[in-house]
Amino acid sequence: MRIAMIGTGYVGLVSGACFSDFGHEVICVDKDARKIDLLEQNVMPIYEPGLAELVAGNVKAGRLSFTTNLAEAVKDADAIFIAVGTPSRRGDGHADLSYVFAAAREIAENLTRNSVIVTKSTVPVGTGDEVSRIISEIAPDKGAMVVSNPEFLREGAAIEDFKRPDRVVVGSEDETATEVMRQIYRPLSLNQNAPVLFVGRRTSELIKYAANAFLAVKITFINEIADLCEKVGADVQQVARGIGMDNRIGPKFLHAGPGYGGSCFPKDTLALLKTADDNDTPLRIVESTVQVNDSRKRAMGRKVIRAMGGDIRGKSVAILGLTFKPNTDDMRDAPSIAIIQALQDAGASIRAYDPEGVEQARPLLKDVTFSESPYAAAEKADALVIVTEWDEFRALDLDRMSEILATPLLVDLRNIYPPAEAERAGLRLVGIGKAA
Ligand code: NAD
Known part of the structure; x- marks a missing residue:
């Protein structure tokens, strides 16, 4: 052909x-x-x-x-x-x-x-x-x-x-x-x-939007369950495992995190809502998903601020991972953008490291210093925040991190590290959907 x-x-x-x-x-x-x-x-x-x-x-x-x-x-x-x-x-x-x-x-x-x-x-x-x-x-x-x-x-x-x-x-x-x-x-x-x-052609067009909207709902669902876990002393990773073992639910897309981003889910959910409006058929579950996810990204910035004690003026935060997910350089609608903005608005300075995303991130992020390695970003920072779960962040030398950070605080927005491992290295760990 x-x-x-x-x-x-x-x-x-x-x-x-x-x-x-x-x-x-x-x-x-x-x-x-x-x-x-x-x-x-x-x-x-x-x-x-x-x-x-x-x-x-x-x-x-x-x-x-x-x-x-x-x-x-x-x-x-x-x-x-x-x-x-x-x-x-x-x-x-x-x-x-x-x-x-x-x-x-x-x-x-x-x-x-x-x-x-x-x-x-x-x-x-x-x-x-x-x-x-x-x-x-x-x-x-x-x-x-x-x-x-x-x-x-x-x-x-x-x-x-x-x-x-x-x-x-x-x-x-x-x-x-x-x-x-x-x-x-x-x-x-x-x-x-x-x-x-x-x-049929129209059915095919709708399948794509329905699939993306469903996945966006699934992520947002577990993100809200994560918030509840934090309040009631439950662990969202175990909840996700427990529900995901049910074949009707399935284990995928149940990783709680800072909210979905990227070049597809945000724009496709919005476009689906417009189609629904134009046809007088409200899709309320998708509407809520869009609202919840939009507010979640900045809320993650506030979560970091709370973990740092509330007043972060003049403090420095190290961000690991900028792209909306690992293994891409795509920065479209990445949660890192809203999180960094919230931290800067509260007066913090930002050093960031990303394996592939810096070229695309540079024009989107003002006043951010880009570092050459996770350790260069963490040097003398008051908090280390994992935003995107690149493979190279999965086995960081936590002892070294604990030594070079000004304050040994790790905010892990992807739940990569078990609390015991961080604790052993002398780091205070704040994850997603975990009891404080
Ligand atoms: P992109 O922006 O990376 O690429 C689009 C390309 O089209 C650009 O290089 C642009 O220069 C080129 N272009 C625009 N008009 C042109 C023209 N008249 N002639 C020749 N080239 C032209 O976009 P993308 O991420 O590849 O997405 C493309 C489509 O696929 C979108 O509708 C998107 O929603 C969909 N999609 C994307 C993904 C994804 O993961 N990126 C996954 C599934 C579906």
Whole structure:
């Protein structure tokens, strides 16, 4: 299959590289010439484990290439994927579809045959209808078909998720298009029985939002249970284990923490609420989730302030981990941003360390000193706060930390460290959802 991937970001680049690894011929397009320049020199514009090797191998095999020229990529393609961003629209929280529609117009202007146009971006119900309208208005004689194929990969484990997905969802209204999608995903079924779920286009669009909203609810649920644990003397990790062993609940997404962030859950839950509003069907559970999570991030700043005794003016706080989760450099809506702001508002100075996120964090965080290691950040600080659970924070030398900190206080917002271990090193530990 000849595939064009429009948008070479986290999703487009990983999807394009994986499709080429399956044996398809893939051209990835981006209008950001800097990204394409870097990729042509085999420098990855994002951090994702394993990606550089995957890209290099497939470029070498002649199956993967990069261009800023959309017309060249679209020419003769069997399938053209739209994987551009759909951020929250400024002001109202609706998904901003301007990039999707602009890409659809550009595709239509350059179609040479009856390609299948696949919306991989996360888009509200009905967007496929509009993309289809745009295409048939500009290129009525080409017979192009529009399908929905939302992406479920997680940053940090994106390649594994793409190659061994729990499921692939395809929303199609056209048998020919369905067959092309079957061919594209056929390599998945060679090594396992990846269920490809064929549904209607609108259903497919809604599945993506319903999945993200459900996960956001699950995280927020355990976060609120964690708050209750702190008040009643229970341990949220044991509660999570105890409920997660029930197959109907499952153990995943029950890690209490500082609130969800990232490029998907915050914007997708908001966009779903807008769709619900527009259809006079309130989704109250999702509404509460959004509110609870929004206030939680700054509340984590207050939690640190309380742990430090209440008055932190002139004190210094060391932050470990800035990205919204480990193994990515993505800083979009990261809880660290609100936590650091709350600490700075209360008069503290901040030193921070993150293994991969500093370049993206720098423009978002004012007056933060970036350190070269967790220990450099902790030197003479009045508290050490773990915000993101990068692997390299899992086995810190706590004795050394205890010596170099001005005050031996560890606020562990990811519950990495058992209290006994911290205590042995002479650190006072404040976790999430643990009795004081
Ligand atoms: P991103 O911002 O990393 O990448 C989007 C890319 O599209 C950018 O490089 C941009 O320059 C390019 N682009 C925009 N308009 C273009 C055009 N007309 N022609 C060529 N290139 C164009 O975004 P992302 O994180 O990859 O997300 C893409 C979509 O996938 C979003 O809808 C998102 O919600 C969804 N999604 C993201 C993830 C994730 O983990 N990041 C997971 C699942 C789904």
